[in-house]
Every structure is written in C-alpha cells, then in structure tokens.
Amino acid sequence: MLRHTLGLSEEEQRLADSLVTHGYAVMDFPDVTLDERIERIRANLGPRYGLALDDPASDKTCGERRIQDAWKFDEDVRAIAANEAVLGLLGKLYGRPAFPFQTLNFVVGTEQAAHTDLVHFSSLPERFMCGVWLAMEDIGPDAGPLFYLPGSHRWPSLTNGLIGRRGFGSALGSAQDPFAEAWRALAEANQAREEPFLARKGQALIWMANLLHGGSHQNNRSLTRWSQVTHYYFEDCIYYTPAFxxxxxxxxxxxxxISVIDGAVHRCRYMGEPLPTKGSGRWARLWRRR
Known part of the structure; x- marks a missing residue:
C-alpha cells in the first residue's frame, strides 16, 4: 500500500526496504556512459595520487589515498555526483529533494575503523544525509573493500554530550577519534559483525547517515580500489557538524x-524559513547562545 502511495517501483521498494532493515542498499549505477566516465576519471586523477599506477607490483598505498571535491575540476566526477536518476531516487526515499555537496575519489581503500558520517555531517531534522559509494572496478577481498555493520543505523546517534565532552569551539585532529570507543562498545553490545562489500564495477551502495562503516585491511598492497563517494544533504534543513x-x-x-549541481550555497532553513546569520527577532535567543 505504501509503495503505491509513494509511487515507488518494485526496484525502489526493494532499495527502501533494504535501507530501513539494514541501513544500506545496493544498486547498479544508472548511467549508460559510466565505463567511459570511469576511464576519463582514472586518466585525469591518476597522476594526482603520486603513485606508480602503471607498475602492477608497486605499493599503491604509499601515496595520497583520496582527492576531495574533484567535482570542482572534473566534469565526470560532477556528473556522477549530480546524476538525475540518483537524485530522483533519493528524493523519493527521503521525502524531500536531495543535493550532493561533497565528493571523495579513492585509488585505494581507507583502512579506516568503523565510524559513522553522522559526526561529520548532520542535520536538523536528524539524519537527512546519506552517502553513495560507487565501485569503479571489481573489488575483491584483498583490495581493502568497504565494510559495514548491518543494522547499526538503528543505534543511538552519538553526540559530544552523550560521550561526556564539549565540542563547540574545540580543536580536533580527527573528528572521529573521540567517538571510537563508544562505537566499539555499541558494536560489542549488539554483537555486530563487519560485512565486506565485494563490489563489481558499476555497483553503488547507498548508506544511511548513522550506519557504521569503514575500510578493511588491504592484504595486497599492489592492488587498487578505485571508487567515488558522494555525500548528499536534503533541502529545508539546518546543516551542522556534531563533532564540533x-x-x-x-x-x-x-x-x-555548496551544491555540486550548480554551485549554489544552501543556507540553513527551518520549516521553509532561512535562518539569519545574526540573531534577530524570534531567532535572537538561539543565536545569543552561540
């Protein structure tokens, strides 16, 4: 009944069910020119990692692991992030229009411990943020695949108040480090297990803001793991960084x-009303506390 009310196709309903149940959903990326885009991205970004990518035996983990916001100079990175079919899908699933605001392009995995994006990117109302991870080549177990903890999106959203520290105005080398112990405790209490995403080229993973995920250890240092992450916010929200x-x-x-689509700045909004940059009128009390 809900599927028909929202106008979801069978495939969209499958993705919605997976997001609700597991916190992630896997799909084929909807771009018939994707292979050509990937080849151009690899040719354009490859030299920027400082690696001997043409040498199959070289260590691919000794250079830069990621390039942030390559959409600003690479049209194919921007096109993947601003894919209209993906934007339409996310709009249906979340009930309000989505816009991409950040891209990350990787040549190898991160090998990061389990974490959630929520400490970096959050919103009011909560959890109107998601990520889409795209495999730009087939990825096996020795290449440091992405992993996730299914169901962890249902766990409490950690804040500085909950872990007993102050964040506003603080200086952190890593926004994630203060939350690491609490994430480990939650995983242990819920007996959660990491599951790798052994993706084939062209598969994409949508994950919800609070899903714990990370990068597996790379067993074979000579392998690449080309991928692109796009982070999306949704309209009519207050956007902020919980770690600070x-x-x-x-x-x-x-x-x-800033929207990847057109470079427009998205100001914080509450129920359709833009928030002023300085306190005035009925917003004064809120901003005096800042």
Missing part, C-alpha cells in the same frame, strides 16, 4: 553546503 557542536546548549557549528 554541543546540541544540548544550542551551540552548533553550522554548515552552508
């Missing part, structure tokens, strides 16, 4: 994300 905020006192490190 104290929600309980109203002190938020707000964001003004």
């Amino acid at each position: 905020s104290d929600e309980f006192t109203g002190q938020l490190q707000r964001r003004q994300p």
Whole structure:
C-alpha cells in the first residue's frame, strides 16, 4: 500500500526496504556512459595520487589515498555526483529533494575503523544525509573493500554530550577519534559483525547517515580500489557538524553546503524559513547562545 502511495517501483521498494532493515542498499549505477566516465576519471586523477599506477607490483598505498571535491575540476566526477536518476531516487526515499555537496575519489581503500558520517555531517531534522559509494572496478577481498555493520543505523546517534565532552569551539585532529570507543562498545553490545562489500564495477551502495562503516585491511598492497563517494544533504534543513557542536546548549557549528549541481550555497532553513546569520527577532535567543 505504501509503495503505491509513494509511487515507488518494485526496484525502489526493494532499495527502501533494504535501507530501513539494514541501513544500506545496493544498486547498479544508472548511467549508460559510466565505463567511459570511469576511464576519463582514472586518466585525469591518476597522476594526482603520486603513485606508480602503471607498475602492477608497486605499493599503491604509499601515496595520497583520496582527492576531495574533484567535482570542482572534473566534469565526470560532477556528473556522477549530480546524476538525475540518483537524485530522483533519493528524493523519493527521503521525502524531500536531495543535493550532493561533497565528493571523495579513492585509488585505494581507507583502512579506516568503523565510524559513522553522522559526526561529520548532520542535520536538523536528524539524519537527512546519506552517502553513495560507487565501485569503479571489481573489488575483491584483498583490495581493502568497504565494510559495514548491518543494522547499526538503528543505534543511538552519538553526540559530544552523550560521550561526556564539549565540542563547540574545540580543536580536533580527527573528528572521529573521540567517538571510537563508544562505537566499539555499541558494536560489542549488539554483537555486530563487519560485512565486506565485494563490489563489481558499476555497483553503488547507498548508506544511511548513522550506519557504521569503514575500510578493511588491504592484504595486497599492489592492488587498487578505485571508487567515488558522494555525500548528499536534503533541502529545508539546518546543516551542522556534531563533532564540533554541543546540541544540548544550542551551540552548533553550522554548515552552508555548496551544491555540486550548480554551485549554489544552501543556507540553513527551518520549516521553509532561512535562518539569519545574526540573531534577530524570534531567532535572537538561539543565536545569543552561540
């Protein structure tokens, strides 16, 4: 009944069910020119990693692991992030229009411990953020595949207040480090297990904001793991960084994300109304606390 009310196709309903149940969903990326885009991206970005990519025996993990916001100079990176079919799908699944605001392009995996994007990118209302990870080649178990903890998106969203620290105005080398112990404790308490995503080229993984995920250890250092991550926000939200905020006192490190689609700045909005940059009128009390 809900499927027909929302106008979802069978495939869209499958993706919605997987997101609700597992916190992620796998699909084939909807771009008939994807192979050509991937080849151009690899040719354009490859030299920027400082690696001997033409040498199959060289260590591919000794250079730069990622390039942030390559959409600003690479049209194919931008086109993947701004794919209209993906935007339409996310809009249906979340109930409000989506816009991409960040891209990350990888030549190898991150080997990061399990973490959630929620400490980096959050919103009010909560969890109107998601990621889409695209495999740009077949990825096996020795190439440091992406992993996730199914169902972890249902666990509590960690804030500085919950882990006993102040975040607003603090200096951190890593936004994730203060939350690592709590994430490990949650995983242990829920007896959660990491599952690798052994993707084939052209498969994409949508994950919800609070899903714990990371990069597996790379057993074979000579392998690449070409991939692109796009982070999406949704319209009519307050955007902020929880790692540097104290929600309980109203002190938020707000964001003004720039849309990959057209370079437009998305100001924070609450129920359709833009939030002013300085306190005035009925918003004054909120901003005096900042």
